[in-house]
Amino acid sequence: MILHRFAAALLAYFVIAGVHAQSTSTDTLTKTPAPQSHSSSKWYEKISLKGYAQFRYNRLAETNPDLHCDQCDKGIGKNQGFEFRRARLAFSGNPHDRLYMYIQFDYSVDASSTNKHFLQLRDAYFDYSFDKKKEIRVRFGQSKVPFGFENLQSSSQRLPFDRDDALNSGTPNERDIGAYLMFAPEKKRELFKHLAEDGLKGTGDYGVVTFGVYNGQSANKPELNDNLHALARVSYPFRIGNQIMEPGIQAYSGQFTIAKDQLSTGVKAKENLTYTDRRAALSFVLYPQPFGIQAEYNVGDSPTFDTESDSIRVKKLHRGYITACFTTKIQSTFLTPYVRYQVYEGGKKHETDARHYDLNETEIGIEWQVIKSLELTLAYAISHRRYNDFKTDYDEKGDMLRLQLQVNY
Numbered sequence: 001m002i003l004h005r006f007a008a009a010l011l012a013y014f015v016i017a018g019v020h021a022q023s024t025s026t027d028t029l030t031k032t033p034a035p036q037s038h039s040s041s042k043w044y045e046k047i048s049l050k051g052y053a054q055f056r057y058n059r060l061a062e063t064n065p066d067l068h069c070d071q072c073d074k075g076i077g078k079n080q081g082f083e084f085r086r087a088r089l090a091f092s093g094n095p096h097d098r099l100y101m102y103i104q105f106d107y108s109v110d111a112s113s114t115n116k117h118f119l120q121l122r123d124a125y126f127d128y129s130f131d132k133k134k135e136i137r138v139r140f141g142q143s144k145v146p147f148g149f150e151n152l153q154s155s156s157q158r159l160p161f162d163r164d165d166a167l168n169s170g171t172p173n174e175r176d177i178g179a180y181l182m183f184a185p186e187k188k189r190e191l192f193k194h195l196a197e198d199g200l201k202g203t204g205d206y207g208v209v210t211f212g213v214y215n216g217q218s219a220n221k222p223e224l225n226d227n228l229h230a231l232a233r234v235s236y237p238f239r240i241g242n243q244i245m246e247p248g249i250q251a252y253s254g255q256f257t258i259a260k261d262q263l264s265t266g267v268k269a270k271e272n273l274t275y276t277d278r279r280a281a282l283s284f285v286l287y288p289q290p291f292g293i294q295a296e297y298n299v300g301d302s303p304t305f306d307t308e309s310d311s312i313r314v315k316k317l318h319r320g321y322i323t324a325c326f327t328t329k330i331q332s333t334f335l336t337p338y339v340r341y342q343v344y345e346g347g348k349k350h351e352t353d354a355r356h357y358d359l360n361e362t363e364i365g366i367e368w369q370v371i372k373s374l375e376l377t378l379a380y381a382i383s384h385r386r387y388n389d390f391k392t393d394y395d396e397k398g399d400m401l402r403l404q405l406q407v408n409y
Helices: 002-028 186-197
Strands: 048-060 083-096 099-109 118-129 136-144 175-183 209-214 229-235 238-240 243-257 274-286 291-306 311-326 328-330 333-347 356-371 374-388 393-408
Touching (some): 175 229, 274 311, 291 356
Antiparallel strands (some): 083 099, 118 136, 136 175, 175 209, 274 291, 328 333, 356 374, 374 393
8 A cells, every 4th residue: 555655646746747847838938829830740640650570480490399488489389380479560659749659559469279369459658758858757558667678678679589587577578557757868868769779679768767666467467456566777878988888777576466367276375365576686788789798687586386385485586597699790681690598496476376487498599680671580499498386297398490580660
C-alpha cells in the first residue's frame, strides 16, 4: 500500500508540474492568437509507421530434438519448422510538442500450441516532457521495464537470437504497465539517438536516471496483488577518444503473485501465492567501433521451486552473460561476427511452479546486413539446459544451427 500511495503522489506531482509548465508557457502569448494556416498539417498526418519481421528456422544440424526453451524461441525442438519469431508494426507521433505516443503490435503471436499468428498489443505508452529540451519526462502506459541493457534493446538490433535467460527472467516479455520519471541531458539524448540509429546496437533513450513503479506481473497480464514493483536505474554513455562506453546499474523490488494455472497439483506453496521478488544488476557496454563488448550480471531473490521440499520458496539467483562482436564493412554491406556466453542459476517466476534453472549456453554467429532493410543471421548454439518443477526433472544438451532472415520496414 505504501507503493500505491507513492504512485498516487507521483502522478499528482506530474499533473501539477504539467499544469504549471503550461501556465508559464502561456505568459508570452498575446490575447488574440494568430490564425492558423489552412496548409498546416494535423498531428495525425505526421504519424510514423515502422516495423520489422523475423523469419526463422532453428533445426539445421540439430543434435537433440528434445532440447527446448520456454522463455525464448518456441520454434526450438521437435515438431517445429519455419516460423515468424516476431512480426511488428509500430505507430508513433507527437500529438503535442511535449507529448509523444508509441503503440506497437505483434501480429505473429501464438494463442496456443495449435493456433498461431494472432494480433497482440506489445507497447502503448505516452511521454510527457516538462521542459522544451525534453530532458525531464514522465512515461505512462505499457512499455519496456528499464531493467538491463539487453532487455531494452530492440530485437531488431540485438545480435544473439534471443535475450539472455538471467536478466530476462526478471522481466519476461520485457514489458509491464507502469509510470516512470526519466531524466537525460540534451547531449545525452542526442547520443542515445546516435547509438540506436547509426548501427551501434543501442537501446534508445530510457533516461540517464530513471525511477518508476509498475504492476510486476509482466505485459498483458492482470495484476494479482495489492503491491507495485519499484525500480531505479542509472545508465551513462560517454566517449573516450573514438570509443563510446555505457556502464549502468539498476534494481527493482516488489511482490510477485504466481497465477493458479501455473501450479502443478500437489506442489506446496504459500496460501496467497505471493512472494518477494527483487533484483539488482550491473551492465557494461563498449559499442562496436569496430570491436564491441556487452556484459551484464544480476543477483536477487525470487520465487523458485525447491526440489528437497517440493515447494515454492524465495531463493537466491545469480549470473549473467557476455557478448563480444566485431563489425566490418565490405563494399556496401556490413558483417558482424559475434559470440555470446551465458549462464544462469535461479528461478523463473513465470514458468510452471517457478521452475529452478541451471543453464550454460554458447552462441557463435554472424549477422550480414545485405541492405538496410534486409539482414541475414546465422548462428550455432551449444546449449545445456536443466530445470526442475514438481513433475519434471529436465536435463538436456544439444547443438543447433539457426537461421534468421529479418526485414526492416
